[in-house]
Amino acid sequence: MAKSCFPKCRPGKIMGWLQIMLGGLVIIVSISSLFRFYSAGFFLHNEDICRHFYGTNVVYEGNIDLESLTSRFQEVLDKMERLQDKLESIVQRMETNGDDVLRKTNISRFEHKKFLEVEVIRPLYSAHIALRQIRLPRIENATAREDPLINAFVVEEIRKYITPKENRAAKSVNIYGTERVYNTIGHACVAMKKELEEYMDYDVGSYCKDDWILGQKLMIRGCDPLPRRRCLARASKLYLRPYPINESLWRIPEGRNVRWSNYQCRNFECLSSKNPKRGYSKCTGCFEMEKEKFKWITNTSLPIDFMIKDVLSIKPGEIRIGLDYGVGTGTFAARMREQNVTIVSTALNLGAPFSETIALRGLVPLYATLNQRLPFFDNTMDLIHTGGFMDGWIDLQLLDFILFDWDRVLRPGGLLWIDRFFCKRKELDEYMYMFLQFRYRKHKWAIASKSKDEVFLSALLEKPPRSL
Structure with missing residues (x-):
């Protein structure tokens, strides 16, 4: 028993x-x-x-x-x-x-x-x-205080990142005039706690996961700027030396220098505009250099297509640095470089390796979203060019914030080039007001039909002095 x-x-x-x-x-x-x-x-x-x-x-x-x-x-x-x-x-x-x-x-x-x-x-x-x-x-001093957001996250690497870092010398003031440094993450990160903790869950000092697409998802949804990470960024298995600058501007880069794991295509040939399954929709044909060579230098007889030489002739010798805000492979920056103008190109990898392509062409990519304040100081840019990205889908209030930020970084006398902006015909007046509210001087202004219900708008505007 x-x-x-x-x-x-x-x-x-x-x-x-x-x-x-x-x-x-x-x-x-x-x-x-x-x-x-x-x-x-x-x-x-x-x-x-x-x-x-x-x-x-x-x-x-x-x-x-x-x-x-x-x-x-x-x-x-x-x-x-x-x-x-x-x-x-x-x-x-x-x-x-x-x-x-x-x-x-x-x-x-x-x-x-x-x-x-x-x-x-x-x-x-x-x-x-x-x-x-x-x-x-x-x-x-009889008041309860704690560092914000510390208790919102579980992953220790995030907690270490957002904890204020005291200066090495006790109670000393650093170059910023503060006693500690506050690392930043966007407030939307709290709403995306699961994704952010996945992004920051890694072994310190080891290789990062091939998760750039997760980071980009966080950025697009407002969790920006992302926290820095203490892991080693991955590169392609065989990274080859880039082409010399005199060749790289108008040549498709070496495909082995790109990590293709998170794209629908696995090589540059697949990104051809003839392939309906290429994985991206904006900037059709922008990976075909034989077509890109003719942009902004060939007269298309359409009033909305401005030539680079005509734009630069308005301010001869004054346009030196600028920003190209859109989706592309850097062709506008390449053309301006031939005119001794340095252009920074915004580039998110929206279905294709736009950032890598711009860099491999010897140009400067800026990995930034539409909802991010531009990382430039006030009154510093000679030119801002935008095309192929901000169109009639954009909310008017969001566009207002963006335009005010552009106005902030554009110097007095600088040029704002709106290139082939399109919207519904009935909404044109609303968008025209948004662009004209700053009372910029009109150098060029053209409207053309895109379809029965849509129109194109191109404009070249000059920021006034606004002296105090």
């Missing part, structure tokens, strides 16, 4: 002891939490601290991120509650069904060690780490 009882009794006793251990752990954590609350002044009726933690309908009160703090505590409590429910459920089934439960749950008497490690020890350790990562507010 003793032998037949053993299989039923031993698992039950083991799980009973586990429950006792788990209960003891919960008691220890509770006592520790109560001690923290006591030291913070809750039981001494410190009204300032109570208002910080119990303020109604306020997420940030006295620099405390209550929502994140509550969320992290609740996350740990939920983990421990799920673990306790699971253990209780297994114990109850073992008491009633004995070995049948062990067989159904794939747990034999000889696998108890593995079961304890996977089902008990690891979840408890995870909950323990999560508790240790919660940063309670510091008390400074």
